[in-house]
Amino acid sequence: MNVFVIGIGLIGGSFAIDIKAAFDEAVIYGVDQNETHLDQALSLNIIDHKSTIEDISQADIVIVAIPVDATVNILPMILDMIDEDCLVFDVGSTKQKLCVSVEQHDKRRNYLAAHPIAGTEFSGPQAAIANLYRGKTNIICEIEKTAFKLQEKGMEIFSRLGMRIRYMDPASHDKHIAYVSHLSHISSFMLGKTVIEKEKNERDIFDMAGSGFASTVRLAKSSPAMWTPIFKHNKENVIETLEEYITNLNQFKELIENNDYEEIYKEMENTNHIRTILKGIA
Template sequence: MEKIVVVGLGLIGGSLALDLKKRGDFKVYGIDQNPTHVKKAIELGVIDAEISFSELSEADIVIIAVPVNIIPKLTQKVLDVVSNETLVFDVGSVKNEICKAVENHSKRKNFVAAHPLAGTEFSGPEAAILNLFDDKVNIICEADKTDWRILDKAISIFKKLNMRIKMMNPIEHDRHIAYVSHLSHVSSFMLGKTVLEIEKNEEAIFDMASTGFASTVRLAKSSANTWTPIFLENKDNIINSLNEYIKNLKEFKDLIENNNEEGLKESMNNTNYIKSILNGLK
């Protein structure tokens, strides 16, 4: 039985723990700076037991699932104490700073920079669910810097989770993810903020809310403690994506102000092309 240690018992770390316990011969231990999270994770059966950082040398696999601004230094500390055969991987949604932080570490070969594209708007160990990763994409960055035996072990773990693997350069990853994920969260937060500021009557909002509104602002329920570090760690790419987004919003506003019916139709019809792209991903 292999020993897995999950550092960070939130949605992603907890869901990985649940799924791996179900799908393999693993005993799963947890570490979290919040004692309440550890207690809750044990009560819910997310992990089998707590473990101390000093015991990481006995782990076969260490999963780092903490906020992205903490991952670089924590990964260095984990690599300092694990064995030469231990697989260490993170699940952060910003990769370049993490990869740079460990590039010269003597155990760089033990590390896999991963980003499973899965999640919900909920947080904490209570949010952990089974089957979260099925049929989702998992991006691996700088796979060539990992020992092939360690990488093979990581890929076997991801296959147990029914994930599809994609290799990517960390700089490209951070640029692309700013548009397809981080911008979506900014938009959702700001749409929710705008509606709350304009419409003070909350009951009216809920009475009038369509399924479209609910799905669009769903991400606004996400944890600020999770997303603030992400926005700041990927700051340059997010600012670039926001500049493009703001430009398009202004152009759309101008079309409405000028009663430009044909321009509105053209803008929306051109954007309808995204349907064919998203359909192709299914």
């Protein structure tokens, strides 16, 4: 089973590691614009061979794990070149533009739109880890548009990697994920920015900030190369979530301005309900 991983970073690399462990017959081919990453992936034993997009006709499985705008560009080309029994799936954080981009493609049935909700704030092949996907949700869009045999092939991989599957249409996916993922990233980046702007003396930040601050700004370490295209693809939904978030922040500010501490207490108490939700995640 020849598995081509396009983009051998945190996400693609972690797929490579787990697939190699789960399938004796798997041979992993890495494709990446970044030659250093390819060499690292090879020396870390994440991939078996360095390869290029030109050899993709030999693939049984293609995993596209690059920024979402690059995926939109390359996906039709990959579909053009692959063997007819080959399954191509991507792992991007937006799904609608991708699904639309291959809607009319002759080989649409070879493509599976996936979004594994897994990752860390790190990037590159050295960030790839085993079992990243175990117990995580994988959101599959437009499953009915993928050939039945290739659905099975994909599900076999996701199942052996320990993922839970949820089916969703691309529009709903992009709308919900804006709330539970994209907004968190912006909130974190802007929090980091606000503090960095104010606290010119880094030593002071180290000393005064605790684990709470670290937790809240952790996502501000994320890769701009990956996240810029996500905000571009999901522009309308992201703007909507941001507007609601800003409205809530303004309301909270007004409560403080008006010394309405009873209401502030209630706001926080109501939101404490997040404990139950987070238990479901952790």
